[in-house]
Amino acid sequence: MQGLADFLKSIGAARFGAMIAVTAALIGFFAFVIMRVTTPQMTTLFTDLSVEDSSSIIKDLERQGIQFEIRNEGSIIMVPKDKVTRLRMKLAEGGLPKGGGVGYEVFDKSDALGTTSFVQNINHLRALEGELARTIRAIDRIQAARVHLVLPERPLFAREAPEPSASIVVRVRGALEAQQIRAVRHLVASAVNGLKPQRVSIVDEAGQLLADGAATDPEQAVGDERRISFEKRMRKQVEDIVSSVVGSGRARVQLSADFDFNKVTQTSDKFDPEGRVLRSSQTREEQSMTADNNGQVTVNNELPGNQQNSGATAKDQSKKIEETNNYEISRTTKTEVTEAGRVNRISVAVLVDGIYTKNDKGELAYQDRTKEQLDRIAALVRSAIGFDQKRGDQVEVVNLRFADAPSTAPIGEPGGLLGMLQFTKDDVMYFVELGVMMLLGLVVLFLVIRPLVKRILASDEVAAAISGVLSGPAASEEPAPAGQPLLPSGAASAIDVATIQGQVHAQSVHRVGELAERNPNETVAIIRQWLTEPTK
Secondary structure: OHHHHHHHHHHOHHHHHHHHHHHHHHHHHHHHHHHHHHOOOEEEEEOOOOHHHHHHHHHHHHHHOOOOEEEOOOOEEEEEHHHHHHHHHHHHHOOOOOOOOOOHHHHOOOOOOOOOHHHHHHHHHHHHHHHHHHHHHOOOOEEEEEEEEEOOOOOOOOOOOOOOEEEEEEEEOOOOOHHHHHHHHHHHHHHOOOOOHHHEEEEEOOOOEEEOOOOOOOHHHHHHHHHHHHHHHHHHHHHHHHHHHHOOOOEEEEEEEEEEOOOEEEEEEEEEEEEEEEEEEEEEEEEEEEEOOOOOOOHHHHOOHHHHHHHHOOEEEEEEEEEEEEEEEEEEEEEEEEOOOEEEEEEEEEEEOOEEEEOOOOOEEEEOOOHHHHHHHHHHHHHHHOOOOOOOOEEEEEEOOOOOOOOOOOOOOOOOHHHHOOOOHHHHHHHHHHHHHHHHHHHHHHHHHHHHHHHHHHHHHHHHHHHHHHHHHHHHOOOOOOOOOOOOOOOOOOOOOOOOHHHHHHHHHHHHHHHHHHOHHHHHHHHHHHHHOOOO
């Protein structure tokens, strides 16, 4: 203990404080690095959380004792990467996150006894709005949604009931496509009884009207969307089949379709005179007989003798036959309904690049495609679009050189060791963080610790040099042993005292003065140590 105390006294208070500061800084820095490296990698548990869901999830994580981080004002929660899957299943078991808003769970804790019908209707409306909002948020590009439903009751003694309507406010990432807007309208209309898609209006967070809720016929808008969708689909088919021949990115396709959105209903009757069918037949026959006396009654005719001549009287007979036949003529009634959206004509323009080959100098040389190749490409395009010459379809395939030449450097997948090291984005960021920590440690080691250590060591050398120089003249007054040079104790490495005594003394004093000027604190500490040392 006495040796330790003497050592601490010998190094001085300034050096002792510097050593303590350097030690504390090193311990703190390496402790930070170790804690940062050993901290588990955090990943996203949930994003775009509402305040209610974030509070419930944080309370559950604290109850389980799981480390977490909160970002973006509570809308994002980070947890250790190795526990994220289990936590999602555990929270889903408890119904978290609820997605903000109230759904049908509003009826789980409600007491039906004593609840009025008005409260039940309000709760049903809230639950329906909340469930629709959750479903809409599941669509891509939609971050948040609020649904407002108007379900009017039918008044008494009213012939017509008022139609329900709905309004939706959404917050989106980017812009919604027309097909997605139409899907949202039909989704809400299908979930509410009596609601029509035309009665659903949609507004984004910027106040832009995405869908009008007026009760108008949207046939024209639907027709334009159908035409655009048809052109897009056909263009993709043509580009795929042409690119497979000329190469990816070496073909440009433009397709235009002419649609007829008029709905036509046509009814025609056709009679066939040759196709007769007997429907009914009627036959009538009449027969009559008359004598020449014309049926007169006299006394002579009634006498007995006159009856012998009765057979000689002349008589008239007549017979009549009538036949009526009714025939049905065959008749064909045909009703044709032509729906809207008929394709009247399709026009396709295909621009293909030529062939690039390397010449003797290794440079790319352009070569036009032959007419046979262009005809084959045109035949493929006609088959892809369902070409109909009677309809007036047109297909043009032109070969022109593109402004940008194809890249000659092939892009291949990494193989070998690079192919095995398939790192994710989180792994790359983790390695980058470790690299930054290592670089920061080296900077602190070479720019902070090393100068402090060198300064402490330099202070020891200065103290040894000063003590050796100051003790040199006193030791030189005593006779030196024979055969040994006259050298001051501890100053042989600093000053050569083998020269003339006066020159040595002057040089020593001058050097001691320079050392004292450069290191005043160490000089004062050494002098104080000498004053406190006991004399022998």
